[in-house]
Amino acid sequence: MERAKIRLSIEHPLGPGQAVPLEPDQAHYLFAVMRLEVGARVALFNGRDGEWTAEVVEAHKKRGILACVEQAAPQLDPPDLWLLFSPIKKERTDFIVEKACELGCARVLPVQSAFTNSARIRQDRLQAHAKEAAEQCLGTFVPPVEDLQPLAKLLEGWDPSRRILWADEALVGPAQTLADLPPGPWAILIGPEGGFSPAERASLRALPFVTPISLGPRILRADTAVCAAITLWQSAIGDWT
Template sequence: MPRHHKNLSRLFVEVDLVVGSELKLDKPQTNYLLNVMRKKQGDELILFNGRDGAFLAQIADAHRKGATIALIELAVEQTPASDLWYMFAPLKSARLDYMVQKATEMGVGHLLPVITQHTQLVGKLKHDKMVANAIEAAEQCEILNVPTVHQQISLADLLDQWDQVHPNRKLVFADEGAPAGGAANSLMEIKDQPVALLVGPEGGFSDAERELLLAKPFCVPISLGPRILRADTAAVAALTLIQSNIGDLR
């Protein structure tokens, strides 16, 4: 992206983007653009939708009921979507928000909440909020692909359906019982295969869940070291290991 574009605010939209066209924002996005981002008519910004690339745009009309945006030029070509899945036991609100944002920043393409025996879920999991957090992270970090946020599934159902839903994909899971060290070697052995990462809840996987995971031929246990990590910290640590050894940070 040209250097002068990097200082522009970024806004994710759902509609198709075509140079020379105009689009009218809905009321919530108009409010965000004019009152939160404090933009006005004539200001430039970057629009993206996760499909067509990033576009230089200008606010043609700043009416509070629905701002109109004119698309000027394609600023950056669309990048390929990530095939990395991040599967996780949901956390309490603020830490879940953080985890979704960091997973997006780390290049995850799919987010899947997994309910385990020790999952501490207070109330109903807010799917829309996870989507909003992923979008916010993409807007702030110049990411063109917003992860797909899937509906929650139990660990038992995930493993039962694995071969049908995720054929040939390896499931790397953070195993507190694995010996420290050796994670890089384990990852290099599957470097040419699609991968998903699974991080359990604060209390870890139950003994029965761990035995079930270890019994599956598609599961790859890795250690995150000798320290006890919070689940949101473990997410960043594990994703860093994957991306630096077999992902896009190599």
């Protein structure tokens, strides 16, 4: 059976014969926008049960019921990698969340550092963005996107068994070989435009669980650094290997 073209990230459990009631906005999207009718097929995933092909059983303006037919793809969870990043301009922040989802991060934590320009983020909008990225890229997992928090406070309560790979823009020169990174839980840390302050850099350097890396001889925008750092980590010790 061909995979359904429309994909929805939902909360409901999925399994053989399982009936799935739709939220009003999902029913609106499927039946008003996409004009699906009873019998049409949709792909569903909930971050736990893989992708399921489901059939429209009831279609109303603001409600509807789908029924699971069969599993179309197994669940694919990302490795235990978090992304810590400083929010930048709106489109580039959206982009960072999208790329973290596509490239395979388990959790996204926006952090506020000395040179961060934003005092707040729209967490709900960023979460919706992560969901959309998973829906569009055949993902079965949507990383939770947390609310903005101060980096210093986050590091104070940090579990040292989770190592931090810090893209230090002051490290000019050859990129470090990442093949030697120990396995286990990790987080990638990317700073805002202008990087980290001297005081922040000194604290980061003093933390035993922080590994600074260079991302080559060019200055990268924060969103580019996110893509490059996740790629290097994934291909060294993540699930790209």
